[in-house]
Amino acid sequence: MVETDKVMRLETAVSRFMEDGAHMSIGGFTVNRNPMAAIYEIVRKGYRDLHLYAHSNGTGVDELIGAGCVGKLEIAYAGNGKTAPTCIRFRKAVQDGMLLVEDYSNFMMSLRFLAGAMGIPFMPTLSGLGSDITTTWGFSKAMRQADPKIVDQKLVIAENPFGRWGAAEKVVLVPAINPDVTFIHVQTADTMGTCRIDGLTFADVEQAKASRRVVVTCERLVDPGELRDHPEYNQIPFLHVSAVCHVPYGGYPTAVYRHYDYDADYLRAYAAAAKEEAAYRVFQKRHVYGVADHQALLDLVGAARLAAIQADPRTGYAVNMKRG
Amino acid sequence: MTATDYSLREMMTLMAAREIQDGDIVFAGTGISMLAATAAKHINAPNSVLFFETGAIDSLVEELPLAVADPRVMYAAASNAGLLEAFATMQNRITGDRVIAILGAAQIDRYGNLNTTAIGDYHRPRIRFSGSGGGCDVASFVPRCIAFMQHEKRKFVQRLDYLTSPGQLTGRGARAAAGLRPGGVSVVITDKALMRLDPATGELYLDRYYPGVTIAEILDNMQFTVDTGTAREADPPTAAELGILRERCDPQRLILG
Numbered sequence: 001m002v003e004t005d006k007v008m009r010l011e012t013a014v015s016r017f018m019e020d021g022a023h024m025s026i027g028g029f030t031v032n033r034n035p036m037a038a039i040y041e042i043v044r045k046g047y048r049d050l051h052l053y054a055h056s057n058g059t060g061v062d063e064l065i066g067a068g069c070v071g072k073l074e075i076a077y078a079g080n081g082k083t084a085p086t087c088i089r090f091r092k093a094v095q096d097g098m099l100l101v102e103d104y105s106n107f108m109m110s111l112r113f114l115a116g117a118m119g120i121p122f123m124p125t126l127s128g129l130g131s132d133i134t135t136t137w138g139f140s141k142a143m144r145q146a147d148p149k150i151v152d153q154k155l156v157i158a159e160n161p162f163g164r165w166g167a168a169e170k171v172v173l174v175p176a177i178n179p180d181v182t183f184i185h186v187q188t189a190d191t192m193g194t195c196r197i198d199g200l201t202f203a204d205v206e207q208a209k210a211s212r213r214v215v216v217t218c219e220r221l222v223d224p225g226e227l228r229d230h231p232e233y234n235q236i237p238f239l240h241v242s243a244v245c246h247v248p249y250g251g252y253p254t255a256v257y258r259h260y261d262y263d264a265d266y267l268r269a270y271a272a273a274a275k276e277e278a279a280y281r282v283f284q285k286r287h288v289y290g291v292a293d294h295q296a297l298l299d300l301v302g303a304a305r306l307a308a309i310q311a312d313p314r315t316g317y318a319v320n321m322k323r324g
Numbered sequence: 325m326t327a328t329d330y331s332l333r334e335m336m337t338l339m340a341a342r343e344i345q346d347g348d349i350v351f352a353g354t355g356i357s358m359l360a361a362t363a364a365k366h367i368n369a370p371n372s373v374l375f376f377e378t379g380a381i382d383s384l385v386e387e388l389p390l391a392v393a394d395p396r397v398m399y400a401a402a403s404n405a406g407l408l409e410a411f412a413t414m415q416n417r418i419t420g421d422r423v424i425a426i427l428g429a430a431q432i433d434r435y436g437n438l439n440t441t442a443i444g445d446y447h448r449p450r451i452r453f454s455g456s457g458g459g460c461d462v463a464s465f466v467p468r469c470i471a472f473m474q475h476e477k478r479k480f481v482q483r484l485d486y487l488t489s490p491g492q493l494t495g496r497g498a499r500a501a502a503g504l505r506p507g508g509v510s511v512v513i514t515d516k517a518l519m520r521l522d523p524a525t526g527e528l529y530l531d532r533y534y535p536g537v538t539i540a541e542i543l544d545n546m547q548f549t550v551d552t553g554t555a556r557e558a559d560p561p562t563a564a565e566l567g568i569l570r571e572r573c574d575p576q577r578l579i580l581g
Contacts (some may be wrong), residue, residue, distance in 0.1 A: 028393075029378055029392075029393035029407075030391045030392070030393045031390075031391050031393055031394065032378075032391075032393035032394070032395065033393075055407060056393075056457055058391075058393075075455060076455055076456055076457055076458075077454050077455050077456065077457030077458075078454050078455060079354075079454035079457070080391070081354060081390050081391030081393075081394065082354070082355070082390040082391065082578070085354070085355075085454060086452065086453050086454045087454070090452070091451075091452045091453075094442075094449060094452040095448075095449060095450070095451070095452050097448050103441060103455050103456065104456070105456040105457070105458065105459070105460040105461045106377060106407055106411065106456065106457050106458040106461060107407065107408075107411035107415070107458065107461040108461075110406075110407040110408045110411065111408070114408060125415065125461075126415055126464060126465065126503075126504070126505070127411075127415070127460060127461040127464040127465065128460050128461075128464060128490075129464065129490070129502045129503040129504045130487070130490045130493045130498070130499065130502035130503075130504055131460050131464075131487050131488060131489065131490050132441070132446070132486045132487040132488065133456060133460055133488065136446050136486065138446070138447070157503075167417070167505075168503065169503050170502075170503030171503075199395065199398040199404050200378050200379045200380060200393070200397075200398055200404045200405070200406060201379065201404075201405065201406040202378060202379070202393070202406050202407055203406055203407045203408065204406070205406065206406075206408065255393075255394070255395045257395045257398055261395060262394075262395075311395070315386065315395075315396075315399045316395055316398055316399060317387075317394075317395040317396055317398075317399070319386075319387070320387075323390060323576070323578060
C-alpha cells in the first residue's frame with residue numbers, strides 16, 4: 001500500500017498519534033462500530049496511563065482496561081449488552097483500585113464532546129440535579145488542580161442566568177472535552193478523510209470534531225469523487241481527520257451496520273474468559289498479542305464465522321443469527 | 325381467558341407492557357425492558373413508538389435487539405441519529421412529556437431513586453455496576469419511568485449507596501427544590517408485585533401483588549415498608565398476551581430464557 005499524508009497503515013497511524021498518557025476517546029457504542037482494529041493495535045503496542053473519555057463504548061473500553069492501558073476513565077456506562085451487563089475487566093479494575101473513574105451520564109458525556117467540538121468551555125443540561133453524579137467526585141480537587149489537562153471542577157450547578165426562561169431555575173454545566181486523539185471506525189471514508197457513517201452515529205461526529213487528532217479506520221476506502229455525489233450523507237469532512245486506514249472488518253467483533261453483525265460467540269467467549277485471570281491472559285494472548293495484525297485475527301477466527309455474521313442487505317444485520 | 329402456566333419473567337414483562345399507552349414514546353433499555361416495550365407494541369399499544377438512547381426512533385424491531393446499540397434497532401426506523409438527538413428528544417418538553425421509560429437498577433429506595441453505579445464506597449466499591457448510561461438523564465427528564473427490580477431486601481434499601489438516577493430525592497417537593505421537573509420512577513415492577521409512586525407523599529405504595537404472593541412476603545423482602553391499604557391481586561397474563569409474547573416477541577427466548 002502506498003502511504004500518503006493521510007492514507008496510511010493502521011500501525012503507522014497508531015505509532016504516529018499515540019503516546020503514553022494520551023487523552024483519547026473511541027467511537028461506537030457497546031457492541032456496535034467500536035474501532036476494534038485500532039484498539040487491538042494500541043493494546044499490542046502497550047501504551048500505558050491513558051486517559052480515556054467514553055460514553056458507552058463497551059467492548060473497546062473493556063479491552064483497553066483489561067490490557068492495563070488505562071489509568072483514568074471518564075465514563076457514563078461500562079456495560080456490553082447481554083454478555084456483560086457490567087463490563088467485566090472494568091468492574092474488576094475499579095473494585096481492585098487499579099482504575100480512577102469519574103462518572104457522568106450519557107447525555108453529559110455527549111454534551112462535553114459537543115462543547116469541545118464547538119470550541120466553548122461547557123454546555124448546560126437539566127440532567128442530574130439532585131443526583132450523586134453532581135455531588136460525588138471520582139477525581140479529587142487536588143488531583144484536578146495539579147493536572148493542567150484536567151478541568152478543575154467535575155461540573156457546576158448554576159442558577160439559570162435568564163431567570164426562569166426555558167422553565168428552568170438551575171442548570172448543570174458540564175465541561176468541554178478536547179481529546180488528544182480519537183479513533184473511529186466508519187463504513188466509508190475517502191482518501192482525503194471525509195467520512196460517511198451508515199446508521200446510528202452515536203457520538204462519533206462530536207468526538208471526532210472535538211479531537212486534536214482523528215484516526216479513521218474504514219470498511220471501504222474510496223476516491224473523494226464518490227462521496228461528493230451526495231455530500232449531505234457525509235458527517236465528518238476531511239478537515240477534522242489526521243489519518244485514514246483501510247481496515248475491512250475493522251469493527252470486528254462489534255457490529256458494523258450494513259456490513260456485518262457483532263460476533264456473539266466471540267463476545268461470549270471474551271466475557272467468559274474475562275471472569276478469570278488465567279483464562280483472560282490466554283484469551284488475550286491468542287486473540288490480541290499472538291496475532292500480528294487485525295487480518296491475522298480474522299484469519300484465526302476463520303471464514304465460516306465471518307460468513308455467519310454477514311449483514312443481510314435488507315435489514316443491515318445477520319438475520320436469524322444464533323445469539324442466545 | 326387466563327393462563328395458569330407462566331413464568332415470573334413473563335408476568336413482569338406483561339405487567340410493564342400494560343403500563344404503556346397507545347401513542348406513548350417508549351424509551352427502552354436492554355434486556356427485559358426491550359422485551360416489554362416490544363410486547364406493548366404487539367399487544368396493547370400498536371401506535372407506541374420505540375425509541376433508543378443511541379438515536380433510533382420508531383424502530384421496526386423484526387428481531388429482538390440485545391443491546392440499545394444492536395443493529396436490530398436501526399432497521400426501518402424513522403430516523404437513525406445519535407445520542408445528542410435522543411436525549412434532546414427527552415429534555416425537550418414537547419416530545420419529552422410523551423415519553424415513558426423503562427429502567428433497571430441495583431438498588432431503589434422508598435422515593436424511587438435508583439442506584440446503578442456502585443455498592444459500598446464509591447471510590448473503592450464492593451461491587452461496581454455499569455453506571456448511569458442514560459438512566460440519570462431519563463429519570464431527570466421524563467414524567468413516567470418504570471423500574472424493573474428483583475424483589476430482594478438488598479435491593480429495596482433504606483439508603484442508596486449512590487444516587488444515580490433521581491426519583492423524588494428526599495420526598496415530596498424535593499425534586500422541584502433541586503431544580504428538576506416532575507418525573508422519575510412512577511412504577512416499580514418486581515417478581516412479586518407492582519408498586520406505584522404516590523405524588524401526594526412522594527413515596528412508593530403497593531398497588532398489585534401477583535397471584536400466590538402474600539403482602540407479608542412482599543414487605544419481608546424490603547428494608548423499608550410501603551402503604552398496602554389499596555393493594556389488590558394483579559390479573560395474571562391472558563392466554564392471548566402470552567401467545568404474542570412467546571411467539572412474536574421473543575421466539576428465540578433470548579430474554580424469556
